[in-house]
Amino acid sequence: MRILLVEPNYKNKYPPMGLMKISTYHKSKGDYVAFVKGKDKKLAEQMWDRIYITTMFTFHYIITVDTVRFYKSSVFTTNDIYIGGILASLMAEDLKRDTGINNVIVGQLISSRMIGFDEDVNVDAMPLDYDMLDDVEYKYPAGDNYFTYTTRGCPNKCSFCAVPKLEPEFKTVNHIIQQISYINKTFGEKRNLLLLDNNILKSPDLKKIVDDIKSMGFYKGATYTKPNLFPILLQKVNENIEDDRYLKRLIKYLLDYKSMMIHPKTKAEYLLFIEEIIESENPLEVINTKKEEIQVWLEKYKDKRPKLKYVDFNQGIDARLMTPVNMAVLSELPLNPVRIAFDKLSDKDGYIQAVHIAHNCGIRELSNYILYNEKDKPTELWDRLQINIELNERLGVHIYSFPMKYMPIDRKDREYVGKHWCKKYLTGVTAILLVTKGIVAGGPNFFHKAFGNNHDEYFEILSMPREFIIYRFKYEGLGLTQQWQEAFAKLTIDEKKWLLEYVGGAVFVSMPEEELSFNLKNALRFYTREYELKK
Structure with missing residues (x-):
């Protein structure tokens, strides 16, 4: 099967873990898998046996629907498109109506039967496929680290949180030893461990989870040295001869290695050596023939500086559940x-106690x-x-x-x-x-x-013109902030309320046609383009 994995082109910190698990599942079946972020015309012009589209936050609704519609003609039938993720779980019926796609997965993909296969495989428990991220140029801010869970769900029912709907049952799902071992063998060791548990302190298996994490090399003082990935990459090339993406990935890795070499002569010699391989009629054959020589180069110049390893429970720890006992267990890890x-x-009181x-x-x-x-x-x-x-x-x-x-x-x-907020205060905080x-x-x-x-x-700061907040020292130095303060201070309470509502979230406003008092008009002019300065 030919599988296309799609993530809409919004900005996000973490790679699409759901798609990475689906990729592992399909590659284990011998399928061809491609990953794209956003709308790609060349990929959309091809026909795919399956397309999986992930979703993020509900305020990404428009870009998500637009992305789904873009790829609808890239399958033989819309029944071959599956949509999943956070937005899909929260707004399944809306997505079905606005995209015409009926296969909207709600919650976790705990069985491959949910995507039309006969076998019952828990796709959500599968390890992540890091290779697929090389298909896109987008770099995820969370970095090249281990991403996983040891628990799912949260017993709290906070009004602002989607977890009770996405993961209604709290349970321990600790596969961390198997997952890290698989990643190390398949993709090479990562530096840090980012755990996305929603409420780790609620797990009755906290001690075992911590011991398992420590057994995988995450203990206080543990260090990481960047591995030489050449053997892993070469093996993948040889196992996937017909997929040129693997050879391109290997060649890029070899070329990028030049950054490890400081001396210009050494760098030039290495590049000459690598370019001779690349420009040959059969680069893979030459690489296999000279792999020992390549290894010597890479081992000699790889970054051998050790770096401390860290563990990050990225979703936060529940202060209400923290005790000296469970925190002592957690603190056995290199938390940072x-x-x-x-x-x-x-x-406040519980939070301060937790910090202590x-x-x-x-x-x-x-x-x-x-x-x-x-x-x-x-x-x-x-x-x-x-x-x-x-x-x-x-x-x-x-x-x-x-x-x-x-x-x-x-x-x-x-x-x-x-x-209790107004739009101007919100944009003030954002500024x-x-x-x-x-x-x-x-x-x-x-x-x-x-x-x-x-x-x-x-x-007062939240009420300032947006530019005055962002470029604080510039406008203070010009004396404009002080002029604004004097003008704003002369307004009545009702005039201040009117001004803040009128300005709202705008960067600049125009003077209204209605008649204004002298003081209000004088204060409002600071929010117009009159004070738009070159930064």
């Missing part, structure tokens, strides 16, 4: 960072997700960030906060505004985070400059 959710200000527990277990690098724009008030975001700054100072730890804007899981856009690359870290001076020393300064 420890992620603890701080979703509500009312969780982690600190007492020797953890110094922490991170957390801070949800905002749900039921919270804008001040509650500032308060939670301030708590982290105080904990950093008091305990000597480094807490990196990631404010995450809440979007309802039944919305198809990103336009939701929480009950601050644009400067910090989404992270709130550093000491109190940095935080207070970015978010203000108190609630009043915080609201």
Whole structure:
């Protein structure tokens, strides 16, 4: 069978794990598998026996539907297209209606019968196929690491979370020894382990999970040295003679190795050696003949510098379940960072206690997700960030906060505004985070400059023109920020409310035709293109 795996062309941190498992499943059956990100005309003009399309967040709805429609004519019948993933699980009926595709998989692909095969294979438990990622140029920010789960689901029923619908049953699914062993043998060793468990502390098998992870080389002080992948790549070429992608991948690997060589003469000699192989009539035959000589080159110049290995429970740890006992077990791993959710200000006491527990277990690098724009008030975001700054100072730890804007899981856009928020405040937070690359870290001076020393300064910053927030020092240096502050301070409460609603999420606005007071008109002009400066 000819299989095409498709991921819509949205930006995402992690590779499509569902498709990577499907790829492993089909390759185990001897099928030809190709992977594409976005719409590819050449691939769409070909005919495929099966097309699998993954989905991500519900606010990707338009681009997802557009991608599905693009590939509909690339199969003999639309029954040969399967759609799965988060969006598909949450909006299955909408997708069926808007794409005309009936094969929408809801939840995990726990049986190959769900995709029309007779055998009962748990595709969700299969290891990932890293080779397929070489079919695309897109580089996933999460890097070339191990990605897996040891548990599925979460017993909590948080109103903002999709997990109860996607994975309604909490269970341990620990295949980590088999999965890492397979990846090492098939693709080469990876440096870090990213675990996507939703609530690891709920597992009754926590000790065994930790012991299994340690047995695979992830213990405190463990190091990683980048492996020489030549033997693995050559074996795949020889096993897949008719698929030229494997030979291209091997040749690219050999050419890229030149970056390991510092001395120009050495680099030139190596490139001459490799180019003679590539330009021969039968490169594979020459590579097989000279493989020992190639190995000598690669082993001599490979990066031998050891790097520390890390384990990251990337979805966060439930502060409410953390105890000195289970944290002591977890801290046997080289955790970096420890992620603890701080979703509500009312969780303050439990969160602070969890940070202290982690600190007492020797953890110094922490991170957390801070949800905002749900039921919270804008001040509650500032308060939670301030708590982290105080904990950093008091305990000597480094807490990196990631404010995450809440979007309802039944919305198809990103336009939701929480009950206590307004669009201008949301875009103000986004502008601050644009400067910090989404992270709130550093000491109190940095935080207070970015978010203000108190609630009043915080609201003032959020009310500023977007450009004044992003290019803070430039506009302050020009004296324009001070002029804006003076103009804004003269507005009445109702005028400020009107201005913030009028500006909304726009970068620049035009003056309205309606009659405005002198003070309001004077303040509003700062939000027009009058102050659009060259950056």
